[in-house]
Structure formats: C-alpha cells, structure tokens
Amino acid sequence: MATVLNPRTTEYEFLGPIGALLISVSTPVAIYALYFGCSEVAGGCPSQISFESVLQALSSLEWWKGLWDTEATLIYLAWYAFCVISWAVLPGDVVEGTPLRTGKRLKYKLNAFSTLLLTVGLTTGWIMANGPESFTFIYHKWVGLVTAFLLLAFVEATYCYIGSFQQGKLLALGGNTGNVIYDWFIGRELNPSIGVFDIKTFNELRPGLILWLLIDMSMVCEQATRRGGFANVTDSMWLVLLFQGAYIVDSLYNEAALFTTMDVITDGFGFMLAFAIGFVPFTYSLQARYLVFHPVDLGYLGVIGVVLVNFVGYYIFRTANAEKNDFRNGQNPKNLKFMTTARGSKLLTSGWWGRSRHPNYLGDLLMGLAWCLTTGFETPITYYYIVFFTILLIHRQRRDDEACYKKYGADWVKYTKLVPYRIIPYVY
Structure with a gap:
C-alpha cells in the first residue's frame, strides 16, 4: 500500500x-x-x-x-x-x-x-x-x-x-x-x-x-x-x-x-x-x-517612465490572475473561451490566457524590470533580478508544461496549438 x-x-x-x-x-x-x-x-x-x-x-x-x-x-x-x-x-x-x-x-x-x-x-x-x-x-x-x-x-x-x-x-x-x-x-x-x-x-x-x-x-x-x-x-x-x-x-x-x-x-x-x-x-x-x-535621482521624466513600466506589468499580472481565479471558482464574467479536455478539465483560450500560457509571468517580468530601472545604468549588477527571474520563470514554465502534458496528453498538444506562446506573446 x-x-x-x-x-x-x-x-x-x-x-x-x-x-x-x-x-x-x-x-x-x-x-x-x-x-x-x-x-x-x-x-x-x-x-x-x-x-x-x-x-x-x-x-x-x-x-x-x-x-x-x-x-x-x-x-x-x-x-x-x-x-x-x-x-x-x-x-x-x-x-x-x-x-x-x-x-x-x-x-x-x-x-x-x-x-x-x-x-x-x-x-x-x-x-x-x-x-x-x-x-x-x-x-x-x-x-x-x-x-x-x-x-x-x-x-x-x-x-x-x-x-x-x-x-x-x-x-x-x-x-x-x-x-x-x-x-x-x-x-x-x-x-x-x-x-x-x-x-x-x-x-x-x-x-x-x-x-x-x-x-x-x-x-x-x-x-x-x-x-x-x-x-x-x-x-x-x-x-x-x-x-x-x-x-x-x-x-x-x-x-x-x-x-x-x-x-x-x-x-x-x-x-x-x-x-x-x-x-x-x-x-x-x-x-x-x-x-x-x-x-x-531619476527626475520627473525618469519617474514617469519607470512608473509606467511597473503599472503595465502590475495590470497584466493582476488581471491575468483575476481571470484565472474567477474561472477556477466557476465564474466567467468576461465570457472567456475555453476548451474542455477528456478529463473534464477546462483550459482558457482567450483573454490574457489566450495570448500566452503564462501571462502573469510577463507581468512579473515587467515589474521586475521597473525595479531595476530605478538604479540607472552604471552597473549591470543591479539588473541581477530581471536576469535571474527570467531564468527562473522559464524553468517554471517548462516544468508546468511537462506536468500538463503528462496530465492531459493529446489535449495539451491541441491546447498549445491554440495558445502557442509560452510567456511573451509573439516572442516566446
């Protein structure tokens, strides 16, 4: 046993x-x-x-x-x-x-x-x-x-x-x-x-x-x-x-x-x-x-630019997670499209989750970039976070994809054709 x-x-x-x-x-x-x-x-x-x-x-x-x-x-x-x-x-x-x-x-x-x-x-x-x-x-x-x-x-x-x-x-x-x-x-x-x-x-x-x-x-x-x-x-x-x-x-x-x-x-x-x-x-x-x-000291223009990058990242991060959480809880206020697998599970194929399989990771990366931009460009060391986090999230995405393939089989292959991009739409 x-x-x-x-x-x-x-x-x-x-x-x-x-x-x-x-x-x-x-x-x-x-x-x-x-x-x-x-x-x-x-x-x-x-x-x-x-x-x-x-x-x-x-x-x-x-x-x-x-x-x-x-x-x-x-x-x-x-x-x-x-x-x-x-x-x-x-x-x-x-x-x-x-x-x-x-x-x-x-x-x-x-x-x-x-x-x-x-x-x-x-x-x-x-x-x-x-x-x-x-x-x-x-x-x-x-x-x-x-x-x-x-x-x-x-x-x-x-x-x-x-x-x-x-x-x-x-x-x-x-x-x-x-x-x-x-x-x-x-x-x-x-x-x-x-x-x-x-x-x-x-x-x-x-x-x-x-x-x-x-x-x-x-x-x-x-x-x-x-x-x-x-x-x-x-x-x-x-x-x-x-x-x-x-x-x-x-x-x-x-x-x-x-x-x-x-x-x-x-x-x-x-x-x-x-x-x-x-x-x-x-x-x-x-x-x-x-x-x-x-x-x-970033100055007014620098502050505006960095704030804008962070805001866009947070908006993607939060709205993507909200779509996922609503859908998992049986709600679909945006009438998002989805596909049903042989196991009975439902996978989102529109909204942020139709643009990439991990849109929340994209939001994470943009926010991380904004944090690094506050330090200027005199040293690459302070950009450690965005480099490390990119590697970390790509590894997590690949682990998740492998786990989903084992779980859904042919349905996951079909899903990846509907949502081909892993994190960044039209890029990766």
Missing part, C-alpha cells in the same frame, strides 16, 4: 544529485557574492562583470570576517519566532487546500496579511518614536543575517527530510528517489508539519516576503540618516519601496491563491524551498541596498 501511495521517483530534475549538490552550494555563495561584489565594503559595484573583477574583489576583501554575528543570529531567530507566534495568535479564515492523493484536504489559516499589517505598524511606530537611525541595523548586519537564515534553512530541510521516514507520511512524487542529496534538496515529504503548523506554506510567504519589506524600509532609513531626513530620500528609493511593497502586499493579501500553486500541490519541502525564505529578501532587495550607497 505504501508503495502505491508513495511510488519511487524515477526521473530527476536539476541534472539529478550532482545538480542538486551544486545548486545547494552555489546559491548560498551567490548571496554572499552579491554583497561582497556590490557594496560599500567592496568600494561600490563594478561597471562591468568579468572573471578578473571577481578575482580582484575576492582577493582584496577579507570576506570571511563577519560571516558569523551572534547578535544578528538572535535577531533573525526572533524574527522567525515572531512570525510563528503571529500565525498562531492572530485571527484568520480557515480554508481547505486541493485534494491530496489520499483524498484528504489540508486546512490552512489565512492571516499572513494580518501579520504584515502588525509588523509594518510596529516597525513604523518604532521609527517614528526613535528616528530612522534606529532601524538601520539590517543594513549594517547584512552578512550576519544571511548566515543566520542559511543555518535555519539547512536545519529545516534536514529536519523535514529525517521526519519524512516516519510511518504514514505522504511523499512528494518528485522527491522519493532514494538519493539522500537529491531528496534532501528537492523535498521528500509533500506537506511536513508540526501538529497543525504546516511548515511549507508558512515559509512560502511570511518570513521571507515580510522581511523583504522590512529590508527595504531599513534601506530607506539608512539613506534618510545619511542625507538628513526622509525629506531628502531619493525618488528612486521611494519608488523601490512603493513597487516592491505593493507587490508584497498583493501577494499576502491574496494568500489563498498560494494553495493552487505547483509549490504547494506537487513539490515537497526540502532545501530548495527552505532556502527561498532568505534568498528572496536578501537578493530581491539588491536595488534598495545599492541606492543606499549610490543614490540615484
């Missing part, structure tokens, strides 16, 4: 165990490299990226110093504990997830947005009472906070991997290969939990996304401290806070949409997802950190 419910995984992703090991080692190194290669301690950001510039940065810095910071570790653990306590005590609706292979539906508590409001309220009150300089410690303890999150991610991934061998656990179909390194990385158990505390869905939004906003707020405070008050903070810094803050608010407000994503439905919880807890806030906030030591 256990073999039927939890069949052995026979196919690898990410080039198998070797790829999983390389990613597990290289991605933490990449976070440190983004800091030591683009920060005040490095003398700024290089105007171009080359192998020589990387070697020079590594040889000229005592980068290993400061990797461990006890105070930063305690701060990060306190932050994570605050998120857990907020999940436990704040009220919120309880919703059911999609049916599991066992037929069971897990229940999830929706109060991520309440946690965000509480966090922002407490932080804003602290800054108003004690001044912007009181909330600059994130900027100054950056490396120590990164190390703390990496240790926590390693501990969580290891705990969930070991716990997955307990009797009665439902495993992820893609994480039961029998290879320790690969299964630890990709996630062996589908829904690891401690009592009613679901580890995977909690980590997907709360500690990382809210911390991202706190980091941006800390960068604003650091720039305000250096420039003589909030009135002198640059327009580019305010735009980064506005754009990324709106994105974070939108994600947490629409928390229920998380439970229909591939991460929740099919992926286990391993180092790959545990790592995202800190990878998102500590790398996606690169623009804000750069603007602290390299202020950029």
